Amino acid sequence: MDKPNLSAGCFLGVDGGGTKTAFVLTDAEGRELARHEGGSSYHIQIGFEALHTLLHDGVAAVLAEAGATPQDVIFAFFGLPAHGEDSQVQPFLDVIPEAVLGHQRYACGNDMICGWAGSLGGGDGINIVAGTGSIGYGERQGRSARGGGWGEVFSDEGSAYWIAVQGLNAFSRMADGRLPRGPLHEILTRELELASDLDICAFVYAKSAPQRDRIAALSRLVARAAARGDVAARRIFEEAGRELAAIVESIRKRLGYEPGETVDLSYSGGVFQGGEPILAPFRQQLLAHSPDYRLVEPRFTPAIGAALYAARLSGRRLRLPVDA
Structure with a gap:
């Protein structure tokens, strides 16, 4: 060298x-x-x-x-x-x-x-980011377009923050009987050292730590629950894949890709490091939108x-x- x-x-x-x-x-x-x-x-x-x-x-x-x-x-x-x-x-x-x-x-x-x-x-195509937040961006023949990325309060679908919030919602439903208790309840209770289910409110609403990052980090626990077969957690990742694919599809349309034209698509961000639990539903939803996507690993x-x-x-x- x-x-x-x-x-x-x-x-x-x-x-x-x-x-x-x-x-x-x-x-x-x-x-x-x-x-x-x-x-x-x-x-x-x-x-x-x-x-x-x-x-x-x-x-x-x-x-x-x-x-x-x-x-x-x-x-x-x-x-x-x-x-x-x-x-x-x-x-x-x-x-x-x-x-x-x-x-x-x-x-x-x-x-x-x-x-x-x-x-x-730097080549033409689209990249979808799913980290703490989520956003997509693409370029084609000198044109550019973005999708998603409106912030965690009302957007960032499919991001670590979004997954964590959906996981917290599932925990609350399990706690009060609206959902059957699965591994997600046990994992959050143990990892957050909750003395009671309601203690999760103190964790979420505490002002002592940066809220966005602290909440987003819980997505790893939701992923762990999904790997253990938790039905609610798996549904969250399926929905995350659907949301991320929808962002990509909106960018493809605005970039003017023609039917039959290959769309190189890649991804980045910590959520995708989880592998198949997110990639499998993501691929499935992409195919439902168009057969022209070519999913490539980040270079x-x-x-x-x-x-x-x-x-x-x-x-x-x-x-x-x-x-x-």
Whole structure:
């Protein structure tokens, strides 16, 4: 393997998220130089000052690991959650990287772009993200479209947060007799150390911890219950697959795919790491919409996708011969 050439400059990719933020630095040829992981970059949850600190520290860490400086960065892309969803807030988000880098060779966008660029290597197609929240994004012949991603209060269907909320609802129904008690009730009771069923209210409504991430983390317990055969939990994942497929289908239509035209579709986010419990109903629902979908495993991480997109915005194209 050739030695990375830092003297030719580098590209910085930042993939933000509700739970964690990944920083990746590649050389001008696309070879990874360094990576770093920080916490949530969801400004609605952590605030602008904390976001500035997170990005400053993350960029400093990844540059230091590679022995690079901000001036070595040819271009950077910062994919931030909720970017573009508040016209009054966006100008404040867009200037934070300038204070971090000391120059304007960067762009900001929604983190959905990172998932798409990484999963499909920047090629035409659609990517669906199901992490703490959910959102879809695709490009075809210069056109772009997004779907979902309206936030956890009334959207984010199929996300970890959504799955967790449905699981909590099922627990409450099991507790008061509206549903038969299954493994989900036992698992939540044990893992949350509930002395009584109603204690789950204290856990959910407590103000001592970030609500969104804390609730979303419960999706893993719902997945565990589904693996143990819990009927209600399995139905939640079936519905999650249906909702995620509906987001994808809406994007396919808006991108103008013709009948018979193959639609490359990939996915990213922690929910999909659960494997078949979510992928099986997702595939089934996609087929019900159209036979033209071709489900492909992600080629690269969203953070690498951010670096790919940074290079593209600078007018270059990274060569990434092997999956990252």
